[in-house]
Amino acid sequence: MRLFALSDIHVDYPDNARWVEHLSGADYRDDILILAGDLTEDSRLLAWCLGSFAAKFRQVLFVPGNHDLWVRRDQADMCSFRKFAQVMDVAADSGVSASLYSYEDTLVVPLFSWYDYSFGTPDSDLRMLWMDFRACRWPDGFGPPQVTEHFLRMNPDSLPHAAKRVVTFSHFLPRIDLIPSFVPAAMRTLDPVLGSSGIERQLRALGADLHVYGHSHINRRVTLDGVTYINNAFGYPQETMISARRLIALDDA
């Protein structure tokens, strides 16, 4: 049994959807897939995508990303928390789990998350340009810090039993030094919306050996303070330099 990871598949792009469609139905039947968010904002496409992966893998484990919670095409009374509940229902109906999963000597723990500005304060450009600020809707009194707190509170603070290896995963980044130094200063204005140090606290408390994240679309494998962090984003069709359009097995990545 192998453990694979993928994030940011963005199947709204027909090229990306074709890749999912053509992924082997035979090669991964004994394997587990971590899907670390950002599949699509479209519920029907989400059901199709999750169902396709579920049919090809023994088990698919999933947390939503920011794009999955966009409500810009929904009625005005739809909020992103309700969209979250809807997305989780679609996942459950597709046979995809967002719960802790144990196999052999490994425990895989999904961590729900958002960004809370612990990596920086958004400037006026970011406030104007960042699509989530228009495409997500939250109840009164909820800004990104409160949304993050809400999602982090859904995560377990301890494990049900010991495991030789603990793998956690989130859509958002648990630490800002996962952004590599080659990223130009102009792009660093995005830092505030990349993740939360609260995710890092949680994965450390759970004793993670390995953490899979998405969102940045900058593929990377790095070990920091004893934890190995892996981003394997599929990315947008034009992002061929920073994301890889393939599955990676975590055991031999």
Ligand SMILES: [Fe+2]
């Ligand atoms: Fe994202």
